[in-house]
Amino acid sequence: MGPTDADGRTEPGQLAEELAGLTYRQRRRLAEAGFRRRQLRRLAGTPAGAAMVRSVLLCFTDTHARPGREDIARADSARRAVSARRAADSRAGIRSAVRFADALDARGIASLPPGSSYRGPARASGAGRSGAGRSGAARSGAGRPVPRRPAGPPRAAGALPAWGVILLAATATTTGLAALDLGFGAVLGAVALIVCYVLLLRRTVYLKAGPPRPVRRLYLAGSLLLVAGSFCAAQACMLVLGTQGRGSIDSQQLETGSHGTAYYQCSVLTPDGDIEELRFAGPCPAPDGTPETMVYLRGGGLLRPLLGGKAQLEAPAAIWSAANLLGLGSLLGAAVLTLRDARRPG
Secondary structure, eight states, rough: OOOOOTSSSSOGGGGGGHHHOHHHHHHHHHTTTTTHHHHHHHHSHHHHHHHHHHHHHHHTTTTSSSSOHHHHHHHHHHHHHGGGGGOOOOHHHHHHHHHHHHHHTTTTTOSSSSTOOOOOOOOOGGSSSSSSHHHHHHHOOOOOOOOOOOOOOHHHHHHHHHHHHHHHHIIIIIIIIIHHHHHHHHHHHHHEEEIIIIIIIIIITTSSSSSOOOHHHHHHHHHHHHHGGGGGHHHHHHHHOOOEEEEEEEEEEEEEEEEEEEEEEEEEEOSSSSSOSSOOOSSSSTTTTTTEEEOOOOTTOSSOEEEEEEGGGHHHHHHHHHHHHHHHHHHHHHHHHHHHHSOOOO
């Protein structure tokens, strides 16, 4: 990093090459703290702004020098400057401050060093909300305490049991229940994943602060993949557990659903001599008594028969396998991030 004078100012031109030469890892660290390179370029257009940008780079990209409290103060001023458009939203301001503090913690830097007189940003007091008093307070930052982080890192004691419940609930609903009843399993699976996120992850593990962005994205991706895979759960289960045989069409009935919708339900005579309804509703594909190849469970069971041979179930089963592999992998990745953060010292 280049030198900075006693007033904390530096020449704007000194930063152009440094910002252009940032590595991907350095840009990612800046993004985690709430800074984009284009925002820093705009901010560095003045000597005072360039000093703030240099302090940001010192805090989040320099691995050889350790920033002082003045550098942290200027870096936080830069955060307020780049997020000025969202200043009217108090929640956005708090989220910005929390991200900044998290990024400092990840670098092993205390956001407010002992003995520091800097108190950073917050809402202006009631006495300073009008006229010059408000604008002066906004420029100086005096008397504006930094918003406290709503919570610390995830709790190590609750992280592992919470993720165990989440994975069990996801598998039981989107695979087990969906194989029995597609609509019930898919809807209940989506609801279970949402409830687990709100009650277990957000409120219990992260203590209402909310998981970090990587965990949220992995959780969302995993949930969507598992719910999508539930549409092929019955075919996958019957491919593994079912037996292919030759039965016949028994009859077709007009039934009424729970929402008052009329639909046809076809029943078949299995090779074992049992009469069972097909897994999916709809009219029979052939007249009563017509021989049909089907996949069924010997001796009956919870899984209802499917017309066709096992070869026709391979493509849906492959879709289910891919969706579940990727979905559970995403949830496991989110769990690993949570457990890593919970065990990180400090």
